[in-house]
Amino acid sequence: MIRITSLALVLTSTATLAHADMPRIATDIAPVHGLVSMVTGDQATPSLLIDPSASPHTNAMRPSTAAALQEADVVFWMGDALTPWLETPIETLAPDARHSALLSVEGATLRSFRDTAAFGADEGHDDHDHGDHAHDEEEHNHNDDHAHSDDHAHDDDHAHEGHEHEGHDHDGTDPHAWLDPANAQVWLTHIAAILSEIDPDNAATYTANASAAKATVAKETDAARARLAPLQGKPFVVFHDAYHYFEAQFGLSATGALSLSDAVPPSPSHVAEIQARIRDQNVVCVFSEPQYSDRLVQTVIDRTDARTVELDPLGAQIDLGAAFYPALLRDMTTRFAECLQ
DSSP states (O other): OOOOOOHHHHTTOGGGGGGGTSOOEEESSHHHHHHHHHHHTTSOOOEEOSOTTSOSSSOOOOHHHHHHHHTOSEEEEOOTTTOGGGHHHHHHHOTTSEEEEGGGSTTOOOEEOOSSSBOOTTGGGOOOOOGGGOOOOTTOOOOSSSOOOHHHHHHHHHTTTTOOTTSOOSSSEEOOGGGSHHHHHHHHHHHHHHHHHHOGGGHHHHHHHHHHHHHHHHHHHHHHHHHHGGGTTOEEEEEESOOHHHHHHHTOEEEEEEESOSSSOOOHHHHHHHHHHHHHTTOOEEEEOTTSOSHHHHHHHTTSOOEEEEOOTTOTTSOOSTTHHHHHHHHHHHHHHHHHO
């Protein structure tokens, strides 16, 4: 079967001329899908590669998602720090598509993982801004006739030094950067720029949509900050260290995580340490996550006054589309407020 992979070749065929107005877009996780949808509007509907109910750190490519990736003109994903298993399928199934790892976009704020699962009292407020070291991948346009270069692979890896490709570890850059709405603002501009290059006839629409989206995100951010400000300083425990960006943006104070690694269960000694922190620091809330069993949460809050609320950084229960990302911010804010007040 012959498949046209170059946009330039697509434009030569009147039978497929419509694709010039409808770029085929693949996205990795629901928050990225939501941001891209805000920019595309009615011009295109992106595909989602990873089910929001599954952990993005360890997953398997299904035939339907492999097909969407193979047909893509552009792939927006967080990067191999979040989904190391996805790097090879992107390289092999979409070699001629434009690849954009959002963690490598210049101007994004990147934070380091906290090096233990028992955080210091002020770590929720630290400022590990590595935005100057992020890499803008706009120059790596793969909608041409040459093969994927080694330079691009090197740049992608360089942005995430310290991360094992066997799975998600906690050494280096924390990839949960979509939980900082300031990063969403940067990425909306970046997404619009790439789509404008691929589909110049609709560049004005993408630019206008991105501008409107940034205003919407700014409004939601202001509302979240006002709602969460009275809760600053109240200690809580998260299931795993995925909320550093959200905490720092809104001045919240996690005191620890039940699990440092998504793949390795915590040791009995760590569980005991977290239980002691819950008692000694009057922790008011321990968050669970829908992608994982809450059995451990129930164990550590036993015989304490701590509440538990499910916190979902991926928004598994939120409808996909242009309203997704603002809804995710509202949902996160509501769940923090319910558990901490």
